[in-house]
Amino acid sequence: MKKLLSNIKIEIPQEIYLKDPESSSLGKKILEYSIILIEEGGFENFNFKKLGKHIGSNESSIYRYFDSKHKLLVYLTSWYWGWIEYQLVLETYSITNAKEKLLKAISILTRTTKQDTNFSYINEVLLNQIIINENSKSYLTKDVDTENKEGYFMSYKRVVQRFSDIITAYNSQYKHSLSLANTVIEGALHQHYNRMHFKSITNCNSNITPSDFFTDLVLKTISVNE
Amino acid sequence: MKKLLSNIKIEIPQEIYLKDPESSSLGKKILEYSIILIEEGGFENFNFKKLGKHIGSNESSIYRYFDSKHKLLVYLTSWYWGWIEYQLVLETYSITNAKEKLLKAISILTRTTKQDTNFSYINEVLLNQIIINENSKSYLTKDVDTENKEGYFMSYKRVVQRFSDIITAYNSQYKHSLSLANTVIEGALHQHYNRMHFKSITNCNSNITPSDFFTDLVLKTISVNE
DNA sequence: CAAAATTAATAGTAATACTATTATTTTAGC
DNA sequence: GCTAAAATAATAGTATTACTATTAATTTTG
Numbered sequence: 001m002k003k004l005l006s007n008i009k010i011e012i013p014q015e016i017y018l019k020d021p022e023s024s025s026l027g028k029k030i031l032e033y034s035i036i037l038i039e040e041g042g043f044e045n046f047n048f049k050k051l052g053k054h055i056g057s058n059e060s061s062i063y064r065y066f067d068s069k070h071k072l073l074v075y076l077t078s079w080y081w082g083w084i085e086y087q088l089v090l091e092t093y094s095i096t097n098a099k100e101k102l103l104k105a106i107s108i109l110t111r112t113t114k115q116d117t118n119f120s121y122i123n124e125v126l127l128n129q130i131i132i133n134e135n136s137k138s139y140l141t142k143d144v145d146t147e148n149k150e151g152y153f154m155s156y157k158r159v160v161q162r163f164s165d166i167i168t169a170y171n172s173q174y175k176h177s178l179s180l181a182n183t184v185i186e187g188a189l190h191q192h193y194n195r196m197h198f199k200s201i202t203n204c205n206s207n208i209t210p211s212d213f214f215t216d217l218v219l220k221t222i223s224v225n226e
Numbered sequence: 227m228k229k230l231l232s233n234i235k236i237e238i239p240q241e242i243y244l245k246d247p248e249s250s251s252l253g254k255k256i257l258e259y260s261i262i263l264i265e266e267g268g269f270e271n272f273n274f275k276k277l278g279k280h281i282g283s284n285e286s287s288i289y290r291y292f293d294s295k296h297k298l299l300v301y302l303t304s305w306y307w308g309w310i311e312y313q314l315v316l317e318t319y320s321i322t323n324a325k326e327k328l329l330k331a332i333s334i335l336t337r338t339t340k341q342d343t344n345f346s347y348i349n350e351v352l353l354n355q356i357i358i359n360e361n362s363k364s365y366l367t368k369d370v371d372t373e374n375k376e377g378y379f380m381s382y383k384r385v386v387q388r389f390s391d392i393i394t395a396y397n398s399q400y401k402h403s404l405s406l407a408n409t410v411i412e413g414a415l416h417q418h419y420n421r422m423h424f425k426s427i428t429n430c431n432s433n434i435t436p437s438d439f440f441t442d443l444v445l446k447t448i449s450v451n452e
Numbered sequence: 453c454a455a456a457a458t459t460a461a462t463a464g465t466a467a468t469a470c471t472a473t474t475a476t477t478t479t480a481g482c
Numbered sequence: 483g484c485t486a487a488a489a490t491a492a493t494a495g496t497a498t499t500a501c502t503a504t505t506a507a508t509t510t511t512g
Contacts, residue, residue, distance in 0.1 A: 049469090059470090064490080067470095142270070176439045178429045181427070187409040187413060201404050202404055203401065203404045286461075287460065294501080
């Protein structure tokens with residue numbers, strides 16, 4: 001993805017952070033290196049002390065940006081889904097044909113991530129790996145309901161809703177567009193995961209991509225009788 | 227589910243436990259109350275000290291059954307998928323019609339769990355809630371690959387494969403039966419979760435069940451031209 | 453009934469996920 | 483260029499966690 005817009009910023013609900021990490025160089029380092037460290041060692045083995053060491057900063061300084069490592073994960077997942085939404089809008093905006101739009105949307109939501117040069121301190125390829133491995137941990141907690149009410153998961157839900165709208169635009173008779181949208185988005189993460197760790201329960205490999213599988217699935221499921 | 231077989235035991239890979247919890251009354255209490263406590267407070271807030279208190283036993287005694295709370299979770303998920311496999315086999319065995327068999331399989335994999343009186347110390351309804359909330363945490367770790375090699379996730383993978391076979395029996399031309407099987411099984415857990423926590427991104431409610439959604443999806447996706 | 457196995461009790465450890473306080477450095481306005 | 487405010491760093495401390503190790507008491511079994 002090339003530099004198309006120079007002043008874009010992915011919006012993150014304010015409740016998630018104490019101080020906006022995009023507002024300072026330390027904050028940006030926190031984002032940059034937390035992505036590297038979480039991808040490398042997994043979320044469980046990540047902590048603010050290690051992160052501080054890597055960025056030559058102090059644990060206590062990181063706590064001035066984020067309440068907890070959980071909130072940092074919520075920030076990263078929100079950023080990711082905000083970025084996906086941005087691509088969904090940008091890349092389908094000018095498409096008028098509903099089927100073409102649908103196919104493009106599926107492709108965006110199921111493809112392997114490419115680096116986006118618009119955001120220098122975010123490595124989108126590593127972040128995508130974090131989403132595959134850790135996304136569900138951001139909401140599979142006892143606090144989901146309160147955090148959901150406070151808007152922590154808006155970015156993700158907006159992506160599902162936008163994709164659902166694209167499905168409905170193609171076939172207004174289909175009754176389960178939200179569930180289908182959610183199934184494709186989550187399912188794509190699973191297929192990517194299985195390809196890496198559980199090869200025996202997926203058909204996805206170097207020849208068949210998650211995009212192939214889900215394109216076929218969606219088209220057959222909501223196909224309009226022609 | 228009524229008592230059909232009196233001497234069945236769900237088989238769990240030996241590597242998962244130090245001492246078979248089904249071999250003693252303390253072991254059975256560990257299973258019974260860990261299910262209650264994990265369902266109640268979530269896996270993160272669960273530990274062996276609390277469990278010991280609840281069963282009037284000592285933390286150190288629990289460690290003689292399981293190396294870690296992670297392995298106990300792997301045990302519970304293995305038990306669950308073993309139990310699902312048992313239902314899949316039992317309830318579809320005598321069905322000769324491929325479509326009927328497929329519909330029954332989807333129903334088993336997506337339905338809301340009912341108590342099974344065959345296993346007195348396992349509350350399957352609570353265990354199903356644990357699977358919805360915690361299943362992915364059993365494998366989304368840095369040790370997946372080694373644990374997978376040691377057979378920790380066999381029960382789950384066997385369910386996917388059996389369902390995939392049922393799909394193939396209905397339509398041998400369909401090329402993505404494993405991915406579809408996995409998508410339905412994981413997707414069903416997600417739809418149940420969304421129904422409870424993220425209502426705005428699912429169509430499942432009191433009128434539309436996950437079974438309805440996935441039955442429609444699978445039939446359309448693999449329908450044989452008639 | 454004695455030996456073996458199991459369970460309980462106690463203590464201890466390194467790491468985690470923070471909080472609180474104070475000191476130092478950086479930045480911004482005048 | 484100075485001062486005040488803001489940001490960051492350093493230090494220390496806490497409760498909890500996820501265990502391990504050792505010994506003692508109890509239960510089971512041959």
